[in-house]
Amino acid sequence: MTINNNPKKRRILIVDDNKQIHLDFKKILIIGEEIGTDLDKLEEVLLGEAKKLKHEKFIVDCALQGEEGLKMVKESLKKNEPYAVAFIDVRMPPGWDGIETISRIWKVYPDLQIVICTAYSDYSWEEIVEKFGYTDKLFVLKKPFDNIEVRQLAYALSEKWELTRIANLKMSELEKNVEERTKKLRESEEKYRTMIDYSNDMIWVLDEKGNFLYINKKSEEVSGYKKEVGVGKSFVPIILDEDLKKVENIFKETMKGKPHHYEVRILDSKKKILTLSVNTAPMYKDGKVIGTVSFGRDITKQKQVEETLIATNKKLKMLAQTITSMREYVSITDMDDKIIFVNQSFLDKYGYKEDEIIGKPTSILRPPYKIKGLGKKIQSKTLKGGWKGELINRKKDGTEFQIELSTSILKDDAGKAIALIGIAVDIAERKKAEEELKKRTEQLIFSQKELEKLYTESEESRKSLLSILEDVTETEKALRASEGRFRDIAINTGDWIWETDKKGCYIYCSPVVKQVLGYEPDKVLGKYFYDFFHPDDRKKSKKGAFEVFKKKEPLKNFINRNVHKDGHTVILETNGIPMLDDKGNLLGYRGVDRDITERVRMDEALRESLQQSELFLDLMSHDLTNINQMTLSSLELMMRDKKLPDGAQRYSKLAADQIHRSAKLISNVKKLTTLTKEELHLEKVDIKPVLESVISRLGKDFPQRDIKVNFKPKKGKWFVCADELLDDIFYNILHNAIKFDRHEKVIVDIKVSSDKDLWRIEFRDRGPGIPDDKKETVFLRARWEGRSIPGSGLGLSLVKAIVERYKGRVWVEDVVKGNIEEGSNFIVLIPKY
Amino acid sequence: MTILIVDDEPVLHELLKDIFELYGHEVVGNAYDGVEALRIFRTLVLSYKKPDVIIMDHRMPKKDGVETSAEMLEIDHSIKILFVSADESARQRALEIGAVDFIKKPFEISEILSAIEKLTEEIKKADQIEKVLGG
The missing domain is CATH 3.40.50.2300 (Response regulator)
Known part of the structure; x- marks a missing residue:
């Protein structure tokens, strides 16, 4: 194959x-x-x-x-x-x-x-x-x-x-693919379902009417409502009434396609309130919103924690504020003995800035020569529960002071020590007070002994006196009558009458003291006069009084501050005379105290109000002068404009003149105030050049007038005791003369002559004259109730005030007696230097 | 003449500027309080534009005229300061520290112009002397 x-x-x-x-x-x-x-x-x-x-x-x-x-x-x-x-x-x-x-x-x-x-x-x-x-x-x-x-x-x-x-x-x-996809889909669906079902978030789906379509396990678990019971029902009943409107609005909005995040409170199946944090989104099908899907989380606990946190923070803040505002010096150190917090009092006292002290060891606060390891010792004692004791601390500048420090320990939740708190007080003050107390006690003991001694002495003298008294019954009777009379006077007068021994201890006291200092007379007897002095003045006033005692001189208008039984301050004016025995030894003082608290208070109020009105006057006159300045300059600039019609020119001139008048008025008012206010420093001044200077300025002051001043001074100097205001006397008299003279040509004659110890200066004008009944009032100062001096720039009032300041006199006469039309003669007399 | 005006009244600045410019002078600076005056003066001196005259008010915010002038004279002792103030009590001190004159408000245009004229003459004379000595 x-x-x-x-x-x-x-x-x-x-x-x-x-x-x-x-x-x-x-x-x-x-x-x-x-x-x-x-x-x-x-x-x-x-x-x-x-x-x-x-x-x-x-x-x-x-x-x-x-x-x-x-x-x-x-x-x-x-x-x-x-x-x-x-x-x-x-x-x-x-x-x-x-x-x-x-x-x-x-x-x-x-x-x-x-x-x-x-x-x-x-x-x-x-x-x-x-x-x-x-x-x-x-x-x-x-x-x-x-x-x-x-x-x-x-x-x-x-x-x-x-x-x-x-x-x-x-x-x-294809089959395989389909199979695989189906499998995947199934897996995915399974996965998501499991995810949703077992999600740690609550998930639910609502239909367009707001009825539950789906509820996952977490939702069931949190709310206690089972799926079988919940699905198909509306969300409305489980929402807390207060939140319902909000949630309904959100649902409507979401149905329009807008997702939301919100918090809502619901009632769970056991009617317990839960707070949920919810994300809601619209659910689409074919582009239409068919419902909403929501993811929720139970934040009830978180909310509670948040609220607790806010409350805790608030408490902490309050605590921090308390610590910050405490007068004691508070410091917090960590376990390594480093300073991690100090309050404001601490910074103020020790002279450090916060960043200079934070992170430093506490040894920086103690003098270097002091016991080493003291910090460690305090720390270990503190860890065993706390330490309290006195020690020397040192400021940034090296100054040392004594503090009493109490320490305690700050532990975390687990009980572990995390910091040490130290609260210190400056005990220098307390020490001082303690020492003072000790001294006082010693004094008291001493006084007591003295008293005992005195008592013994007086007992003895009483015994001897008794034998004499038997012989002088008649005298005693007379004395008693006299004493009664005195007592009547003492009771009926508003002043407090008293008598002290040579040490200042009251041995007699009229009942008026009750009105003056609030004490019954018998409570005052046996006390020393300085016991009632205001603590701030006690030392000084006591010293002053005893200096008088020592010289056996009378007390004259001795002003002293005292403390009334109810705590308020009483100012007394004391007058008294020493009582001496045959040999001239001081026995004591007898005198009268008058309550002048109200008077002093009134004086102060008056002074304050005067100061204030002077301030106002000063501000006003300064600002008015500036306003005058700007108006005047504007008018002058306007007048320089040649194109301006005559009428405008004339009115501008008129306005400018009024500004000058206003300026003079302001100046006079200021001078008058100054005159009444302060002691002037007078010096040797020659009248002649001053007079000449005023005359030379007249032309400029009245550029439109034809003025002739006849002044032919003889040789020599006419010295007076004056100051720069001398000028104002002549200026005002001359201005007055020219201002009221309606003649085309103004003529004024000035004559200076010697009149015994005085220089006599006469100013004769040809003005309309002053009727006899006005001859005195022209010099009067304007009063609120009778501003009767027409056109007054206060000029003549100022003249009178200045002249009188120089111990001189000023008045006006007719040039021809009985015929005022012939003009006036102003006569000024000023003492020669 | 170049002039620096120091006064807390803005309207007065405006008027003085008109007056000075009408008579051929130039306002090179305006200050409304003592501190500002010193700042402007320093700037002018540093940029070789020292004003010929300073018109100085006394009562102003931040620093008064006498103090301001004293500091200016420390910077340049030859500066001509002409006081123009309603506050007559400042006259003596102003003249003591070296102000050339004190004109009391309210003044007339002619007063301030003649004071400026006087200063112009002085400056001219000083320049001539300097030339003679220098030449």
């Missing part, structure tokens, strides 16, 4: 009991016509030279018996080199006949094309049909057969076999 790997070569099986027939078939099918009948060549072919032939189409195998044929078919199938066509003889004694062989072969290989070769009809076609049914794979070839017929059959049938085989192959591939 030959094996051929060439797929184009078809294999043909010959089953015949006659070997000659085998050769015949080989001749016909392998060698073809070219070979002819040359037996030698045929032999060659049969012996294996056939490979050399170019036209070889078939591989021919032969079997002598049906059984052998079947075996070869099986063999060929095993090798995957199946036969295409088999030529099978009908009679093949002693084995199976052709029909038997065919039926057996077809059982193992139904695709084989078979040609039955028969010399005579052993079987009729009908019998064959009966045996195999109608088949297109079986042909009958009558012997003796024609070569061409054999070859045609071989070609045709092998071709048919090939086509069938290809078709079968495709079919089986």
